Each structure stands twice: as C-alpha cells, then as structure tokens.
Amino acid sequence: MDFFEAVEKRRSIRQFTKEKFTDDFVKKALDAALLAPNSSNVQTWDFFWIKSEDKKAKVVEACMSQAAARTASQLVVVTADPRQWKRSVPSLISFVERVNAPKVVHLYYRKLIPLTYRTGFLNCLAPLKWIASTAIGFVKPISRGPYTLRDLQGIAVKSAALASENLMLAITAQGGATCPMEGFDEWRLRKILPIRCSAEIVMVIGIGYAAERGTWGEQYRLPTSEVVHEL
DSSP, X not given: OOHHHHHHHOOBOSOBOSSOOOHHHHHHHHHHXXXXXXXXXXXXXXXXXXXXXXXXXXXXXXXXXXXXXXXXXXXXXXXXXXXXXXXXXXXXXXXXXXXXXXXXXXHIIIIIHXXXXXXOGGGTTHHHHHHHHHHHHTTSOOOOOOOSHHHXXXXXXXXXXXXXXXXXXHHHHTTOEEEEEOOSOHHHHHHHSOOOTTOEEEEEXXXXXXXXXXXSSOOOOOOHHHHOOOO
C-alpha cells in the first residue's frame, strides 16, 4: 500500500472485528510515530500502549465503553507534556556534540530551549518574555511566544497529534484500522495510568481490524475550494 492509498483508506472505525491485531504491527506503528515532526525535536510526547487486560478493561470503561474502545484489539493513549523537555535536552546535547553540529545548534539546545520552556512559578516569567519579544518585534520579525505553560502545552499537543497521525497511517498501511477518540473521562484515565500531572491526554487510539459496518457511511469532506485558498 503506497502513501496516498493509506491516506485515502484511513477512516475512524467505530467497530472492530474480534481478530487480534498483532503486537509486532503495533510496535512498528509506534516506531513510525516517533519519526513524526515535532517542535524543536524536543519530543514532549508519551505513548501508553495498554498491554494488561485488566488495565485495558478500565481504559475502555474510562472511554465510556464506546464501541471503538470496547471492540478494539489494542489501545494506545497519547499524551503531551511540555515539561518533558528536561528529559530530552541532555540527550539532544549529547547528540549534537557527537555529530559535531554547527555552533548555533549547540546554543539552541543549551540556551534557547531552556529559556523557552522555563515559565517560572505561576508563569511569573511570562510578562518578561512578552516585553522582550514585543520590544524586539518593533525592529524585526520575531516569534511572539510561547510565554506561558499553556502556550507550551499547545505546542506539545500539536507534536503529539502529528505523531498520532503517523501511528494511524502506519496501522492502515499494515491492513489495520484505527479510531482516535477524544471521548473519555480524563480523571479516570489518570487514575489508571502513570500520567504526569503536567501532561495533557491528547487522544486514545483504538486499533484493530475494521468490522463490516465499522463506519455508518462514506467519507465526507468539504470541497477543496472552500478550505484551500490560493493567494
């Protein structure tokens, strides 16, 4: 299956068959997810692959027992946490040193990333960042933000969403099907899984083989002319 076929075939499947979707296929899809583009390569995502049947049953309940979760062979919970930059940066610094990256890259990970991702207690650094970027912005174009932890959370969620799409396309390319779910009880999921308090649950992905009536109808999208603007 080529890329465009996988994109066209991918659907949000609401009902899966009882056939087991193998672990090897899921692992391959997770490897593909980790290759997704992400902000500054800081990789502030985490993927909770639910292997325990007991935990799976609890996650299904937290997803309100909807069919996409209840009938899924596999479940993956995707989270985004900007504070995971502290996990990534030491490894990134070692990497840029090993490959003899340009000096500007060293400075980026040693200085700019910590400056960007530190917000201080109750976002106390946000006003200072806003003043500095606004002042520079009078002279030349500059990125306006992020300033607050919430701003950084939005960036982390974008990266996790890109990775989730990679995962779903990789499952489709292997003959499987997926359903990204936003309908879940976040409080209950946090009780079941070791999710950091600073992390946001982006989605729960159901994985399996599509049932014959896995969707209620054909795919529909708005006409290209309504959403693509040539300027």
